[in-house]
Amino acid sequence: MTENATRYSPSPGTPPLVQLKGIAKYFPGVIANENVDLEVMPGEIHALLGENGAGKSTLMNILTGIYQADAGEIIIDGYAKEFATPLQAIAAGIGMVHQHFKLVQAFTVAENIHLGWSETPRRASAQVLEQRTAALAQKFNLKTHPSARVSDLSTGEQQRVEILRVLARQARVLILDEPTAVLTPAEARELFKALREFVATGNAVIFISHKLDEVLEISDRISILRGGRKIATENTVDCNPRMLAKLMVGRDIVLADMRQRPAGAAPMSAQPVLSLENVSAIGDGGNEALHGISLDVRAGEIVGVAGVAGNGQRELSQVLTGIRPVSAGRILISGKPVDKSNAAAFAESGIGHIPEDRLHSGLAPALSITVNAVMREYKKPPVSSGGSYKPGAATALAKEIASAAEVAIPDFAMPIRNLSGGNQQRLVARREMRIADKVLIAAYPSRGLDVGAINTMLRYIVELRDAGAGIILISEELEELLNLSDRIAVLYEGKIMGIVDNDKTDIDEIGLLMGGRTQAREVA
Template sequence: MDEHERSEGAPRPLNLAPGTPPVLTLSGICKYFPGVIANEDVSLDVFPGQIHALLGENGAGKSTLMNVVTGLYQPDGGEIIVDGYGVTFAAPDAAIAAGIGMVHQHFKLVSRFTVAENLHLGWSETPRRLSARQIEANARTLSEKFGLAIRPEAVVGTLSAGEQQRVEILRVLSRGARLLILDEPTAVLSPVEVGELFIALRRFRDGGGAVIIISHKLDEIMALTDRVSVLRHGRLVGTHLTASTTPALLVAEMIGRPVTLATSYPRGNEVPVTPSPLVLEEVTARDDGGIIRLEGVTLSLRAGEILGVAGVTGNGQPELAEVLTGLRAPDQGSVALDGVAVKQADPAVFARAGVGHVPEDRLRRALAPSLSVAENAVLREYAQAPIGGRFGFSIVRAREFAQLLADKVGVKLPGAMMPIRGLSGGNQQRLVLEREIRIASRVLVASYPSRGLDIGAIAAMREMLAKARDAGVAVVLMSEDLDEIFALSDRVAVLCAGRLMAVIDRCDADRDRIGALMSGRTQAEAA
């Protein structure tokens, strides 16, 4: 064992002076829920001046472990040690007082308040009497101190995901955090915003701060972090210096076997030529704020085809998905289902016509978080026999249906009546995708379906989409991951500023051409 190895086998950071103590030590942490081992005997060190990744499949216990660290949950065993002293955090404010702050995957900002108001909300150092001008000035000072650009006067609800995340991080750092925990921080960010986040995290690390980042994105982990710990089924299976490991080894540890994502999904059979199930003609649509998000879009789907929609996040993808699924009526233009013009937007009509929808925000748009897994599983079929119908709703049948759905997609349920918010985001997504595929006999619109999924779940999700295509379904795949677009798509549509720049056969598409179209260049310029 060399000088960089600890006695228990985890590698010690190379760039720390000998004897530098960890800012956080977890010793034998255990956390149990009824019928579920969330964490068992987890021990790891987090050092100052380091970015430490926490990697694992959905449901491996990553978020639960960090919720224990931040006082949201109490451990059932083990010890939390901060700066060499054992601590007990009765609530998150106790963890914040000890210098530990967490930015959750779903932001916890007040959307109607300004950035400055959110930064000062609930902060003990906020003076009782402070004008809007003063708190905005304070916010600018904090922004300059931590190198996180914000607009203090902006209303949070009008900000992009990246801007909201900066506000969340700034709020945590302003409370004196020395350890910053980020849960899937890049899940909803554009590539530019990811780059800005990485710059800020490296600056914080170089100033002596410690970072724990929960992520499924191996390329980001390899580029950003100093050390990485892998959880599987709630247990720690390895901690490595990032520079001394490989993505393949991490995946094998995480899943228990080697897994690679296919670069193509060949068609299983020839689909007969049929009329287009869904057609948009010169569609223009506004968002809820009255701003035009789609302009003059003409698009024809094809049965047995995956149409990949590429574009930087925020260029009209949500509105396009809503028009395709009957959630939003176009302001101009027309929509036709199986050759029949749709007179008004009605998602129930589209669902009955065989249109399934996997929204990009599963908690707000696809699920009722406070309801059970069973109730969420039958949302599309609760009025049909044998679950519902003339003789009322059968919760027994709903439980059986939910269990069958979970078994099919490999989700382990402690019980079908548990609140669905208790499942990991990836397991929620698997259930939503299978539920929607069941009704998608004609069209399936999948918006960013791999967000928040580990590599094993992504592989399963892609197989599910390919099988739907082979069954003759017209699949619309919206993704910011060009590798995913190229692996699955038969044609690629590119959106920029709400305009359809081009629709290209996959065999004619390449990264340079698609990237140029995404940036707003015309098809002639891109070619």
């Protein structure tokens, strides 16, 4: 760890807090884990790296009692344990914040924080629970809205609630799966501070992330999984990003400047292919979430949208794809005003959508991979003919989409929720790109992907741009926006604070705009 903190030094002979020995888990046609050994010591932040589908989540699901291993053993504090349920793992001090949230959507933030917690008062009013939640949020510097219903929160806000819920319980071993994906840099620093304080008393953290820089900043040791097997465990001080990327994917990763257009790429159109004119929209909570948004995207152009999570990104992507109606202003597609918001009509007009919450907004988790892959084209040949659905044709198209997405699938009939998050994301992206003749709205398309998969995903987007589609790329990763975008619009509290040309970009200016400020105001 680079930041000075009181370090915990276990006594000689102290056993690992967590020891996994020879863990194996098999699914039909898939080796999820095989002969995996892992040791996590008291006082340690242990990072777990690997490509999507490498077996990280499965391994942690075994440790937390969600899955049971087919072979191997779990040892906690030197004693063998078997966790038949997550409750048994929690009782043993194992807590996890999952990549896909486990919150009760109909409950408030305060209710979710206190649900199933031994320290919850037996008779407490909503006001008391909200006050306790506000105090916890302040303690851990994780901004929340205690009285808000979880269903009304953005993805980023929901993840903060998950992190707060587990931190409040002070588990002895805290497992974090992509915890900073939707946090600002300042919030991530505060989280890292809390984690260092957490392990300084002899606790431990297992930190799963694809952000190599933050792994190098926060961890003591790093274990790498590839193809369900552990490849290496290294001391963080001996590692660098290129070395870790190569261990993860088995080859060198070369990141090109993706703003460069190859010969033969479609030029930018003179006129916008999609426009918002003074558009406002009401959020789920009944308040105005977007205020007077004006934004154009031309064919062959990538327009980036920067901003901290929860500033209207979700509502903007929904307005742009017909999911959410506008309360004022108008939308134009190829210069023609849209009569009303209708997601199917937008899709038929050639607008594709990679949503920020792929599992719940982009997929039907319980349905098959085939159904999810072809759902945008099920009314069209070859999937349907003469009003009849053709299962064989649907599977053939699903295989074509999976091949283009570079996703290996053993059984197209299995529920799509069985795929790793990264493979789900790539399938959604390829499915949406097939219908995005005019525009692709991509909301956080690389969220939760490993370094190799990010490179692949961004290459998909650039190929679509070069084919003549307009792209609106919503991301919290400034480096990603700078590497792809022609222009960057900065969103703050539902307003566009400014739009900057990428070739004239001032990083400090973008940072100020993301915080609702301008350079002129700072000078004043």
